[in-house]
Amino acid sequence: MRLLRQFDLNLLLVFVTLMHERHVTRAAEKLHLSQPAISHALKRLREALDDPLLVRTEQGMQPTPRAQALLPVVQQALAVLQEGLTPPVSFAPLTSTRRFTLATTDYFEEVMYPAFLSRLLAKAPGISFAIELITPEVLSNALESRQVDMVVGVDSRIALPGGVVKTAWLDEAWVCLSALDNPDIGARLSLAAFAQASHVELADISGLGPTPIDHCLEQHGLGRRVISQNLNYLAAARVVALTGAIMTLPRRMAERFISLLPVRLVEAPVELGALTMTLAQHELYAKEPAIAWLHAELLAFADTVRATG
Structure with a gap:
């Protein structure tokens, strides 16, 4: 030596x-x-x-x-x-049998994932996916230990641990859902009227802290009354259809319920802004060919979503 x-x-x-x-x-x-x-x-x-x-x-x-x-x-x-x-061998989508694990939101799984999977299977027919919920453990441990390959749709406000890097991915406007015959809710809500309304929301089982909606209300010194916490969007929308409560959710998700239930869209307060979603991955594996390919495909998919409105 x-x-x-x-x-x-x-x-x-x-x-x-x-x-x-x-x-x-x-x-x-x-x-x-x-x-x-x-x-x-x-x-x-x-x-x-x-x-x-x-x-x-x-x-x-x-x-x-x-x-x-x-x-x-x-x-x-x-x-x-x-x-x-020598650089690692590039990822070969046509012949790969790689199984990817994504941690994501109900919104991505319901609204985006089917189209995303169909798009990828056309390019990589042998790959497969497992979907998990985004939790603090996923962000702090599962990415680093390779139990999860990528986190899709995590709110940009969420603080990430060292080594986990995020990329801006997709923004989605917030809208409210109201019963079709609800006389107390107009076509658009001010922040004050929004805070005074009764609310239905998804139960927080992620442990990631206050929602963007509650965070916005807190910044303005306001709160809200939640009359029902549900485990999935459809159950929550059914509650909205039969009560005077409203529900706040991404626009593309809300639009799915218009033809299914007696509900209508209501423009949310401008102060709520938009849901800003990111991709999160561990820096240790970001250059691995398969992960780099998946990351690029998710970014390209977001471009397609934006282009189609």
């Missing part, structure tokens, strides 16, 4: 080339270096290894026994280094 600390490993390439060419000028041309540079490198090699290595004879430069013994060892070492430093 002491010798390695003092040895310039770049000299090994010069050594192998000199052994093959047996000529300083030709070795310089091969390595795109000057002849003096190769001569200097040979001098350093001789000093470091305490051996002349190549000696001028009537038949040209000839290797010493030490040089001949070193050549296969150095060639093998360089081959191992070359293999280790």
